[in-house]
Amino acid sequence: MSTHAAVLTGLGGYLPPRTVTNEELSDRLDTSDEWIRKRTGIRQRHVVDPGVATGDLAVEAGHRALKSAGAQGWNAVDMVVVATTTPDHPLPGTAPNVAARLGLGPVAALDVQAGCSGFVYALATATAALAAGHAEGVLVIGAEVFSNVLNPADRTTAVIFGDGAGAIVLRAGDRDEPGAVLGVDLGSDGTGLELATIPGGGARQRASGRQPRPDEGYVQMNGKEIFLQAVRRMAASSSAVLGKVGWSVDQIDHVVGHQANLRILHSLAQQLGVDKRRVVSHIESAGNTSAASIPLALADAAARSRFRPHDRLLLTAFGAGLTWGSAALTWPQTTLV
Template sequence: MHAHVVGWGKYVPRRVVTNDDLSRMVDTSDEWIRTRTGIRERHLADEGETTATMALEAARRALEVARVSPAQLDLIIVATVTPDHLFPATACLVQDALGADHAAAFDLSAGCSGFIYALAVAAHLLETGAYRTALVVGAETLSRITNWSDRATCVLFGDGAGAVVLQAGENEGGVLATVLGADGSGGNLLILPAGGSRWPASHRTVAEGMHYLRMQGREVFRFAVRKMPAATREVLERADLSLEDVDLVIPHQANRRIIDAAARALGIPEKAVYVNLDRYGNTSAASIPIALCEAAEEGRIQPGDLVVCVGFGAGLTWGAAAVRWTRPQPPPLSRWRRFVHRLYYPLAALRSWLRRLGRRMAAVWSWVVGERGDRDRQRS
């Protein structure tokens, strides 16, 4: 069995913050940000938008492209470092909102490498025959953990979500090979210090800004420009392929200098590297699936193409996936078919509400029965 990418979708918030907007908040400028990062603007979540709501919209779009019903999903993995809650998993919230009643669901945290990690896990599970159809989502609301008075970090990050649908098939292609790695000795280089069991939320952690992400940029830069080319070469070696076979590289969209340095180290032309960093900034685990989706929509990926997705992130972690594309961009659904497809979701919401109501009624009934039993025992 092979795990094929059969659907893709993305979502970014409507709110756009440009470099000029940031220059009115901190001591920076459009020129300073563009020359050092390659970023022009980023999308930030509005009030009411969360990692789960963005993941849900990206998932719906991916399912629509795949022509797959939520009822067909066996597995949902959401890669994120900004879940709605520590628990329940954001993947469970997405599973409920989709109405994917038959799907197992869990979150995966591997920083900006999270989507590659999740893709690898899902692909291996499909290859074993344990599952047939999986939804893999990378989604982040980094604006909620960014210190907007810190010039070194606030210019870098954005919010968004990207998703792919994987389906097992006997035909050749799909996810050919994956490489995953970690080096926990660098965990302090990119970290959200507080909010976990080590430093629970307190007046002190809030006052000291420990609920904002912290990054040692130079060390992360050196790590990235070393690991991205190495992971790319390793995954191609595992797939018994070479750089000459690659049609498109989709790197984690963190910094244009990192992307350019990695491309030079690999000796690949600029046209073979997909970049949308200028419009979205660093969206962590969402960056690769958003870029993958855009590349497919723009016709940059065609059936038979070899695509390498490669990233790095907090942990420190890194990963790469070699994918032989087997699915053409499908024609848009007709208005009627789109209506029927989207009708599933309000029905899923109704079903979820009825289940919650049923649990409340069961609790009330249990209490009534218990009270009646206590009274009967007292009388006897």
């Protein structure tokens, strides 16, 4: 087995300052704070102000991660990967402009679109580039402005999602270093594409020869089926990556799952046989931030000194596509935030 690995060396998160509470949503939707909390665990979510786009959040989170990495940030990063479902433009990708705005120069830069699994897919892309020697340092960002693709009258989605961005810096290193990403597992099932989709605006809709309906520009989701699929797929993927790295469930210090729904996180813990106290969550205050949720959860937990050097972390996510993925890593020696 190769000793080359990607090592976590920087971390940053950014949530826009404006918050929307459950009470505010209850004023315009047929819902209540109690209903939302019981079904999702969410108390509030952050939403951008007019004129703010995904790239703006990505730049802020990226800047914080690079600052956290110190000399191993701006001076070493030669690749940027941005995971997002809400890019600034259909063309070009968001990552090149984010890299330019961060002053990183003519580095490689690309977007990854894997729904709420996007950050794990971007992490896998970065670790592969580092292990192969194609990069020395990679900035990985998950960023979303989901408020722009939510139907304000649809309580099944409007109460769940929020805006935000989280980022990490990875450098080339060795597997025995604290902070090393030790294994990744990815999967997909395209037969479930209609379970979570934005049907309007893409090539498939345009090929139909008809104009999209107004509601087709918004996220449409089968919440009940997504719940069942998410728990099953994340549990299986988690078990697969644990097998790859040789960890038992009892050896996991923290499970950092996609922050989709608190009940999903608790069901996942039950499926894995992990105590709920080892599950990292900040969904109550941020909601579901899609591809940004895992790095934001990492930044929030690190800021509260929840992680210790050499702790074993399991990351796992599920999203539209259908896509899913997991990663196993140890926590680095240095303080990141």
